[in-house]
Amino acid sequence: MKKLFLFSIALCLSHTLVFANDVTNDFKQLLSLEGKWEGTLERTDGTSDPFELNYRITSNGSALLEESDTGGVEMLTIFNAQNDEVLSTHYCGLQNKPISVLKSTTNGEFVFITDAQRSGLSIEKEAFVSSWKISLMPNDPTKIHYQYTISGPQGVVFVATAMMTKV
Secondary structure (H helix, E strand, O other): EEEEEEEHHHHHHHHHHHHHHHHHHHHHHOOOOOEEEEEEEEEOOOOOOEEEEEEEEEEEOOOOEEEEEEOOEEEEEEEEEOOEEEEEEEEEOOOOEEEEEEEEEEEEEEEEEEEEEHOOOOOOOOEEEEEEEEEEEEOOOOEEEEEEEEEEEEEEEEEEEEEEEEE
């Protein structure tokens, strides 16, 4: 019985360590974004703007700061690994603060989904960024594909995409 108990504890600990390593590896991949990126943001509503992203590693390597400028509108997003999750907190030009959770990462594509409850937001009352997708280009580390969706009471307001080049 004692051996079974110790085996169960070891199994739980190994699962926790594997999951923690996945989170750590995902976050380390995001850190590779460090630097300045430029592109053109194209929206499904037919509008577009020059788009600039500046990524900086901060807080002793525990956070990745994203400063964005979309046609003169500046915003800030902070990515961090916390409690076995990779999170992003976005300080938006819509004057709200969506908090998103990394839901999947496959072949360098990171998909973040906003947790409305954690963010204190209501899709029935306001528009906010409901998802992000950042795709690293494995064959060209100087390019990323960046996409986000704004959703609100009437559904999807628009989707914005940009092919970004590191400068």
